[in-house]
Amino acid sequence: MEEKDLISVVVPVYNGQQYVKTCLEALLGQTYSNLEIIVINDGSTDQSATYIQEYPVKLINLEKNQGLSFARNTGMDAATGKFIHFMDVDDVVNLNYYELMHTAIVDTDADIACSEIINKARPQKSQRFKTERVYTATHDKLEATYVGKMGFVWRYLFNTDFLKKHALRFQEGRLMEDLMFSLPAVFFAEKVVVVPKAEYTYCHQENSIMTNKDEAHRKKRREDKQHAKDAALEFARKHNFEIPGVTTGKLRYIIKKWVT
Template sequence: MITIIIPVFNVGKYIRECLESLFCQTYSNFELIIVNDGSTDNSLKIIKEYINEYSEKITLLNQENQGVSEARNLANNYIRGDYLIYIDPDDYLHPDYLKKLVLTIEKEKSDVAICGYEIFYDDIKGENYQKKYNVSVDFLDGIATAQMMMNLDLEGYLWNKLFRVSALKAKGIFFEKGRYIQDWYPVFKTLASMSKITFINESLYFYRQRSTSTVYKKSKKKVDDYYYACRQIIKKAELLDIDSKIIAKFRVATFLAIATDIYYINDVDIIDLYQFSFENGYTELIDNVSILKNREISFKQKIKLLLWRGHAFYKIPIVIKHR
């Protein structure tokens, strides 16, 4: 059986589509744990409609609004399945999402199965696109997968990863409270500890982009949380003896992302963006990083970092074009 965990906070506009896609799955051996994180809209009303119809499958937990991390941590205490997946309440699923994940993890006897996804845009401009993982081998071990994440070829999302519960060191994955970037490091650490990880080269999850999502918050806190996650990943990678050139590449890539986001912060008065970066410790990511002989770092990244070091990064609009 699969345990599915969904944290819910004020997603009345989307939760019905999410639940409908779940209860239309071609694989039905699952339990659903929903954590209502203090919703004040009609989310709970819609959830109760589905409880009336699928009472044997749904466990509803209620808490005062504490955030998505605390919601997931609470749900971890109620896991009964052999497999575990966390999904978001504003997304929806391909009908074969669960079936293909569970068949893959069982067939390969792996600890984790990972599928591709499609990004689509709701109330903001953007072009839909699919992300697939064309891994050339049957499976990767934890270190190779961690390395893939540090190359930014694999994201730290939860919702496209099915975990074997017995392979987790604790039941579920622990998430730090109150962070916008709350899944990246826990996923990195968890995958790095696994023995066997398999990939499905199909887009089975539909990831909604919307203006009210925390992904689009332009704030110092988001930058701080991103920086914190980067530092935690780097510390873990060093303990795992991951190639220093790949760690250097990760440092450069993530610092450039931070430098770009700083430009778009709209709740902080920044007089000197360089000084702001230094005072907040972000430049620590690239301290003592040698780029010229590192072939892991792309030519484009090298140019951008040289522009930063020459105090010309923010003067060229194409360099700071938002990702």
């Protein structure tokens, strides 16, 4: 297997000491070994930084918690790989994830490779692919990935030059930041390839950004979710397209999620 292309894997960590060892050991055990693992310690107050230092990774320590978007942007700025992947520390990828994703994106000369989603908490929101396939038309790219409904950035392997060309960045200061990175990325990509058997497992941990029950946090999450939705709709209006599962084909999306 050819591994000449460096893949940068950006892993933000905030008080993730219970997950960081499992995450880093899984990354270091990948069948594709030419990985630049960049861990952004986002002002953790637990033992995360100490644990991270035990592994051969590039560690960037932020003095105070700046948020997931800032951490991801910091990692993106530090990345030197031809391709880049954003990994959440409390999630899991299968051991040949990067091998499969790299082979697909290189063989098809795509801007983005899209993996399967295994949603442990809500299996009906998982997504599998039967065959590898390349999409180029706007509607086909958006429907194949259902990025408007599942905007998770961690399911994509991006060509780094493609991200730079379109100046794609995460909006800082907001929760629910994935959608307004992933939607423009899929829209601007000339080719998107979907990759069967490359499995990203979303573990939906307690007290994560998505599950934290603090009322102030919940309020901000609701507000930022609406902000992301409004921004996505405005982006679609500006570029004159419909968003499958959101502004069109809602029933088809629901049926697909429950049947597949």
